[in-house]
Each structure stands twice: as structure tokens, then as C-alpha cells.
Amino acid sequence: MLSLALAPFSLSAQDKEQNVNLTSVAHHIESLASDTFQGRGPLTEGETLTINYLAKQYQAMGLQGGNSHAQQSSPFAQYLQPVPMAQITPDQNMRLQIGELSFIAGSDFTARTEQMNTQITLKDSELVFVGYGINAPEYQWNDYANVDVxxxxxxxxxxxxxxxxxxxxxxxxNAMTYYGRWTYKYEEAARQGAKAVLIVHETAPAAYPWSVVESSNTGSKYTLVDNEQNTSKLPIMGWLQLAATEQVFEQSGLNYQQLKKKALQSTFSPVTLQQTANLRLRNTISQATSHNVLATITGSKYPDEYVLVGAHWDHFGTKQTPDGDIIYNGAVDNASGVAGTLEMARMLKAQHDIKPFERSILFINFTAEETGLIGSEQFSKGDIIPTKNMVALLNIDGMNVLDKVDYILQYGEGLSDMEDYLARAAKAEGRRVKLDPRPQNGLFFRSDHFSMAKQGVPSLLFMSLGDTDPDYIAHKYHKAADDFSADWSLGGVEQDIKLMVDITATLANSRDWPKWKMASDFKASREADLAK
Known part of the structure; x- marks a missing residue:
């Protein structure tokens, strides 16, 4: 049985400060990705084992708990932030009726909700095609300008x-903006007062086939629960197969492909369809509390200013099948990232003990990233730290566990000053900055740092899922095969940890407040915070 106690390591003060201990990193990955942790599923025994492991490691390093508001109910209480969650399971025995057409859940369409509502009904709901459903003042684009939905x-x-x-x-x-993400489509429609959204699925612009939409939207989903029981959320969040969409438009005497081309113009006017939609969405709902893990190195001069270092601790847990349990250990995604935060915490604490940082450094291991960035969304609300006190976030979501490379990946281009910090640190290591080779996939908008970005906090994503191991995406990503290997060199982990320690330490001893470069809601939020 794998021992969960961290083996003692004999390091000099200089080694602790400057050198990455790959033996320790490997131990953390192997431990967290072992079957003992049951795939680190939120709200399971695997969560309890994981958060206790992390809190114990931070505590042993001498870091303080990051939640000063916590009640002293357990030895690790101040290392934990409660995250109220709901598990919502839509009944798949439903039909979407549009005019004379009837569509089957799963194969033709999907529908779910984040509202705490056991039944939501569309009855003769008017259908409106609003093109891309985008309201972007900085691009002089508003698909909702001439319609009330x-x-x-x-x-x-x-x-x-x-x-x-x-x-x-x-x-x-070609590079996706946030306006292209399905999450934005739902958020904007909710702001516009819509009751339901049906996103038309096409494989190329979505970046994944219908099978991914079906598997991701037909089972149980977790959501963060607010004080209003999520009543501000969009009532019905749906997808519609391309073939089904074309039938719907044809039934109204319209040509979908022609209207799609017209929607490429900012002057496009929404089109009301002749038929109406009918649907009854029934849900089973349960509620429980998950946890983020927080640990702090307290700054000597500006303790209320925080440089954030994060990585999500969760994966997909254990799934029961007729042939037995399948454990999704998530070694690269994201036991490697969590191990990275632990090793960075150890190294930066050693530096701090020699010469204290002026600002505080907060390490955050988020829950429920895989089910919708839920833990980071809770943290971004500012209950622990106001966003105006967050300097920046470095977020790790899958590290390069193989050999060293001569580059570092940058997700997004021309977004924030954090890209300048990345370029400087990479140059100091003799590496180059390489732009995301798949910008059309919008990876910048798909990990925990984005929850903070939406609140105005400039962020960097450190992700290596397939650029050094082409087999990973095809056969291991989000699959049971994502297991620890003793054959990993961890050379990429070593160089990336050094780079991130460099950026973190620089910001922790700086008076700089990184800003957004590109006009956006993120930039406006940051400017408003800095003006306070």
C-alpha cells in the first residue's frame, strides 16, 4: 500500500530556496493519483483524503491557513473554504417539440439547468434566431440590439x-474569444431575459463532436449554489444537433445555412421562427458542501495584497460499471499541477524565511474544476480576499511530466501584462514563448484562472496536455489511463516550477498591479478595482 506520509528530505537552505525537489514532486503525484484517493471526486471520500493531505502538507511547511474566517472545528479548518454545491440530474425521458417536429433527448438535443428547480416547462415558447448571441461593445457588435427575448x-x-x-x-x-464560448452564450441570454437557449452544434466551431456534448450534458452536473437558489441563472441550457436545426428552420420556411451567413454581419437582425417550443425538464437535486484548500505565506509590508498560485485538486472520481469500478486517477490532470503548487510553496517559503516577501502569496487548490470551475467561481466572489487585493493568478492545469523543452506555452495573445512577466521569466531561462497552437479551442477560457479573470484579475494559464506527448489527448485525457508513471523524467515540471517561482517572487516584491491590455469587461473590472 502506498504510504501517504511525506518522506523526509535532507536539503540545505540554499537547496530548499533554489532547487526543485523532483523526488518530492513525484511522491505527491504518485500519492494523489493512487487508487487510495479514488479519483479525487468532489463530495466523496476521495475529497476528504485529498483536502486533508494538502492541508497537512502546507501546515508541515509552516504556511498558515488561508481562511481566517473559519471556525476552529478541525485542525485544518483554516486551510479550507466551503463551496456549497448542488448535484442536478435531468431526467432524459423528455422530448423537445417544435411545431410538428419531435426531438429525442441525447441524440437530437440536450437540456439542463443550474436553477434549483425540480421542473421547468417551456409551453408554446416563441423561438428567435439571434445569430451568434453576442453583445460586445468593443467590437461594435450586438446581436440583441433589435429584439426583446x-x-x-x-x-x-x-x-x-x-x-x-x-x-x-x-x-x-481563428483564435476564439470568450464571446465564442458556450458559457458566454448562456450568460448573455440570461442577462437578456431569455428562458431557454439552444446552441447549434457544429463540430469545427465547437472543437468537439456531438458525442462530447451528449456525454457532458445528459448526466449529473454540479453547480455552485447562491443565496437566491440560482434564480438568476438561465432556466434551460441546451444544445441542438445541426440536422435537427436545419429541420426546424425548414419547417418555418427558412434556410439555416443562408441565415448563418447573414449572421456574420454586425447589421444582422434576429429572426423569429413561426413555430414554438415545448419541453418539460424534470430534475433530481441534491446539495452538499465541497472545499477549496488555501494556504498563505504572509507578506512583511503589504500582507493584504496577494499573489495567487492555483491548481484544481479534483478529477472524475470512481465510476461503477457492470465489469467493476473504474478509477479516474488524473495523474497529469491535475495531480501534477497540485504537486507543482506544493513544491512552489516549499521553495517560496524557504526564500521567505531568508528574506521575507513584501506581499502575501496565497496557494489555492480548487474543487470541482472538471464540473464547471465551481471552486474558483466561489473564490472569485471575494469572500476570502476582495478582488481588489488580488495582484494576479498563476494557474496550473496539467504539467509537462516528460523532458525539458525550449519553450513555454502562452494561452491568449495581447491580453494582459502577465504575458510580459512570462516573456521575461522565459528569457531568463533561455526559453522562448510559444503561442497556443490551438487558439480556436479557447483553452484560456476553460480553466480556473478564468473565474478570476472575469472579475478583472490578470492571470496566466500553465498547461501542458499533449504538446509534448501527442498520445495523451488521444488516449489518456479525461480517461482512466491518466496514471502516474515512474518513467517520467519530470524535466518539464522542474523548469516550469522554476519559471513560476520566478514570476511569483517578482510580483511578491513588486508594487506593480498587472493590467489588461485588450478592451473587455475584464479590463473594466480591473480598472474599477484599482480605482478603489
Missing amino acids: TGKTVIVLVNDPGFATQNPSLFTG
Whole structure:
């Protein structure tokens, strides 16, 4: 049986401060990705084992708990932030009726909700095609400008006009903006007062086949629960197969492909369809509390200013099958990232003990990233630290466990000053900055740092899921095969930890407040915070 106690390591003060202890890193990955932790599923015994392991490690390093508001009910209480969650399971025995057409859940469409409501009904709901469903003042684009969709069902296109045209002067061309993400489509429709959204699925602009949509939206989903029982959330969040969409438009005497082309113009006017939608969405709901893990190195001069270092601790847990249990250990995604935060904490604490940092450094291991960035969304609300006190976030979501490389990946381009910090640190290591080779996938918008970015906190994503191991995405990513290997060299882990320690230490001894470069809601939020 794998021992969960951290083996003692004999290191000099200089070694602790400057050198990455790969033996310790490997131990953390192997431990967290062992069957003992049951796949680190939120709200399971695997969560209890994981958060206790992390809190114990931080405590042994001499870091303080990051939640000063916690009640002293357990030895690790101040290392934990409660995250109230709901598990919502939609009944798949439902039909979407549009005019004379009837569609089957799963194969033709998906529908779910984040509202705490056991039944939501569409009855003769008016259908409106609103193009891309984007309201982006900085791009002089508003698909909702000439229509009132209150209480209606809107049909929207996935991704954004830049991807469809590959025109770099339209949005950002091939690189997806947040306006192209399905999460944005739901958020904007909710702001517009819609009752339901049906996103049209097409494989190229979505970046994944219908099978991914079906598997991700037909089972149980977790959501953060607010004080209003999520009543501000969109009542019905759905997807519609392309073939089904074309039938719906044809039934109304419209040509979907022609209207899709018209939607590429900012002057596009929404189109009301002749038929209405009918659907009864029934849900089974249960509630429980998960936890983020927080640990702090307290600054000597500006203790209320925080440089954040994060990585999600969760994975997909254990799934029961007729042939036995399958454990999704998530070694690379994201036991490697959590091990990275632990090793960074050890190294930065050693530096701090020699010469204290002026600002505080907060290490955060988020829960429920895999089910919708839930733990980071809770933290971004500012209950632990106001966003105006967050300097920046470095977020790790899968490390390069293989050999060293001569580059560091950058997700997004021209977004924030954090890219300048990345370039400087990479140059100091003799490495180059390499832009995301798949910008159309919008990876910058798909990990925990984005919860903070939406609140204005500039962030960097450190992710290596397939660029050094092409087999990983095809056969291991989000699969049971993502296991620890003693054959890993961890050379990439070593160089990336050094780079991130460099950036973190620089910010912790700086008076700089990184800003956003590109006009956006993120930039406006940051400017408002800095003006306080």
C-alpha cells in the first residue's frame, strides 16, 4: 500500500530556496493519483483524503491557513473554504417539440439547468434566431440590439464570427474569444431575459463532436449554489444537433445555412421562427458542501495584497460499471499541477524565511474544476480576499511530466501584462514563448484562472496536455489511463516550477498591479478595482 506520509528530505537552505525537489514532486503525484484517493471526486471520500493531505502538507511547511474566517472545528479548518454545491440530474425521458417536429433527448438535443428547480416547462415558447448571441461593445457588435427575448427561447451559433470567416480583423480571427464560448452564450441570454437557449452544434466551431456534448450534458452536473437558489441563472441550457436545426428552420420556411451567413454581419437582425417550443425538464437535486484548500505565506509590508498560485485538486472520481469500478486517477490532470503548487510553496517559503516577501502569496487548490470551475467561481466572489487585493493568478492545469523543452506555452495573445512577466521569466531561462497552437479551442477560457479573470484579475494559464506527448489527448485525457508513471523524467515540471517561482517572487516584491491590455469587461473590472 502506498504510504501517504511525506518522506523526509535532507536539503540545505540554499537547496530548499533554489532547487526543485523532483523526488518530492513525484511522491505527491504518485500519492494523489493512487487508487487510495479514488479519483479525487468532489463530495466523496476521495475529497476528504485529498483536502486533508494538502492541508497537512502546507501546515508541515509552516504556511498558515488561508481562511481566517473559519471556525476552529478541525485542525485544518483554516486551510479550507466551503463551496456549497448542488448535484442536478435531468431526467432524459423528455422530448423537445417544435411545431410538428419531435426531438429525442441525447441524440437530437440536450437540456439542463443550474436553477434549483425540480421542473421547468417551456409551453408554446416563441423561438428567435439571434445569430451568434453576442453583445460586445468593443467590437461594435450586438446581436440583441433589435429584439426583446424576455421569456423566449433563443437559437444561437457556437463560437464567434472571427472563427467562421478566419478574418483576423473580425473579433480575433481563428483564435476564439470568450464571446465564442458556450458559457458566454448562456450568460448573455440570461442577462437578456431569455428562458431557454439552444446552441447549434457544429463540430469545427465547437472543437468537439456531438458525442462530447451528449456525454457532458445528459448526466449529473454540479453547480455552485447562491443565496437566491440560482434564480438568476438561465432556466434551460441546451444544445441542438445541426440536422435537427436545419429541420426546424425548414419547417418555418427558412434556410439555416443562408441565415448563418447573414449572421456574420454586425447589421444582422434576429429572426423569429413561426413555430414554438415545448419541453418539460424534470430534475433530481441534491446539495452538499465541497472545499477549496488555501494556504498563505504572509507578506512583511503589504500582507493584504496577494499573489495567487492555483491548481484544481479534483478529477472524475470512481465510476461503477457492470465489469467493476473504474478509477479516474488524473495523474497529469491535475495531480501534477497540485504537486507543482506544493513544491512552489516549499521553495517560496524557504526564500521567505531568508528574506521575507513584501506581499502575501496565497496557494489555492480548487474543487470541482472538471464540473464547471465551481471552486474558483466561489473564490472569485471575494469572500476570502476582495478582488481588489488580488495582484494576479498563476494557474496550473496539467504539467509537462516528460523532458525539458525550449519553450513555454502562452494561452491568449495581447491580453494582459502577465504575458510580459512570462516573456521575461522565459528569457531568463533561455526559453522562448510559444503561442497556443490551438487558439480556436479557447483553452484560456476553460480553466480556473478564468473565474478570476472575469472579475478583472490578470492571470496566466500553465498547461501542458499533449504538446509534448501527442498520445495523451488521444488516449489518456479525461480517461482512466491518466496514471502516474515512474518513467517520467519530470524535466518539464522542474523548469516550469522554476519559471513560476520566478514570476511569483517578482510580483511578491513588486508594487506593480498587472493590467489588461485588450478592451473587455475584464479590463473594466480591473480598472474599477484599482480605482478603489
